Amino acid sequence: GENVEQHPSTLSVQEGDSAVIKCTYSDSASNYFPWYKQELGKGPQLIIDIRSNVGEKKDQRIAVTLNKTAKHFSLHITETQPEDSAVYFCAASTIVGYGGATNKLIFGTGTLLAVQP
Amino acid sequence: GAGVSQSPRYKVTKRGQDVALRCDPISGHVSLYWYRQALGQGPEFLTYFNYEAQQDKSGLPNDRFSAERPEGSISTLTIQRTEQRDSAMYRCASSPNPGSEQYFGPGTRLTVT
Numbered sequence: 001g002e003n004v005e006q007h008p009s010t011l012s013v014q015e016g017d018s019a020v021i022k023c024t025y026s027d028s029a030s031n032y033f034p035w036y037k038q039e040l041g042k043g044p045q046l047i048i049d050i051r052s053n054v055g056e057k058k059d060q061r062i063a064v065t066l067n068k069t070a071k072h073f074s075l076h077i078t079e080t081q082p083e084d085s086a087v088y089f090c091a092a093s094t095i096v097g098y099g100g101a102t103n104k105l106i107f108g109t110g111t112l113l114a115v116q117p
Numbered sequence: 118g119a120g121v122s123q124s125p126r127y128k129v130t131k132r133g134q135d136v137a138l139r140c141d142p143i144s145g146h147v148s149l150y151w152y153r154q155a156l157g158q159g160p161e162f163l164t165y166f167n168y169e170a171q172q173d174k175s176g177l178p179n180d181r182f183s184a185e186r187p188e189g190s191i192s193t194l195t196i197q198r199t200e201q202r203d204s205a206m207y208r209c210a211s212s213p214n215p216g217s218e219q220y221f222g223p224g225t226r227l228t229v230t
Contacts, residue, residue: 034218043121043208043221044160089159095216103216104150104173107159 002027004092006108013080014116021111023090024072030092033073034105035064038087047088048075051095080115087112119143121222123209129228130199138194138225142211149192150210150219151184160208160221166192167215199229 003026013019025033031052036044050057050064050073057064061080066073077084091105122141130136142149148167152160162176168189177183181199186192196203206226210219 032216036221043223046218046220049218091159093216103148103212104162104165104176105152105160105219106162110157110159 002030002092002094002106004090004106004108006090006111008111009109010112010114012114012116015080015082017080019077019080019084019113019115021075021088021090021113022072023074023092023108024070025092025106026071027092027094028071029094030071032093032095032103033064033066034091034093035062035075036089036091036107038089038110040086044089077113080113082115082117085113085115121209121211121220123207123222123225125225126223127226127228129230132199132201132229134199135195135197136199136227138196138207138227140192140194140209140211140222142190142192142209143213143220146211146213146220147189148212148215148217148219149186150212151192151194152208152210152221154206154208154224156206163194196227199227201229203227204229 006023034049037047038044061078063076087110090108124139151163154160164174164184166186181197184194206224208224210221212219
């Protein structure tokens with residue numbers, strides 16, 4: 001079955017620096033890759049996602065890149081701020097829409113990002 | 118607008134008791150997912166519905182776990198004869214359509230004593 005590996009498990013950066021989190025997936029059929037931010041005591045919050053027909057997507061200070069050949073994708077956060085501190089999860093899924101198949105997300109193990117003021 | 122809600126937020130039960138966890142998805146969302154999240158790990162898939170139809174239950178650990186969504190909106194995850202190993206955060210997510218983005222609720226923290 002699908003397996004998603006995520007690195008690093010912890011990341012500490014200075015405010016204003018960039019942070020990069022990397023994930024690899026095993027199932028070449030995977031075609032949807034969301035990133036979630038989870039703050040203490042809260043549920044995962046979707047921050048950005050990318051589909052396999054796109055190589056890069058940006059939303060203000062965050063961006064995600066996808067390399068289908070190498071089966072890895074990365075989250076980039078620029079100009080980090082203390083409020084970016086949280087656990088970040090990558091996930092992968094094989095989206096088939098309706099028709100009885102699952103569209104479940106397979107999650108990585110998470111990265112604890114600490115932004116030092 | 119209102120997000121995904123779950124109740125209760127915390128549930129403490131004794132080993133052997135049955136529990137029912139409720140999920141209210143975002144209004145109009147077709148798909149509903151249940152996940153279980155252990156401390157320090159990512160959510161792990163349990164089961165999935167489109168409307169009222171359970172499309173995939175491959176993640177349910179054993180036959181003590183069941184889920185339903187009878188009217189295609191609210192869903193209930195039931196655990197019978199609870200065991201200590203069932204203690205975890207149970208999360209529900211919904212999406213507008215199959216394959217679109219999933220929005221998570223705050224979760225139910227289940228503790229089995």
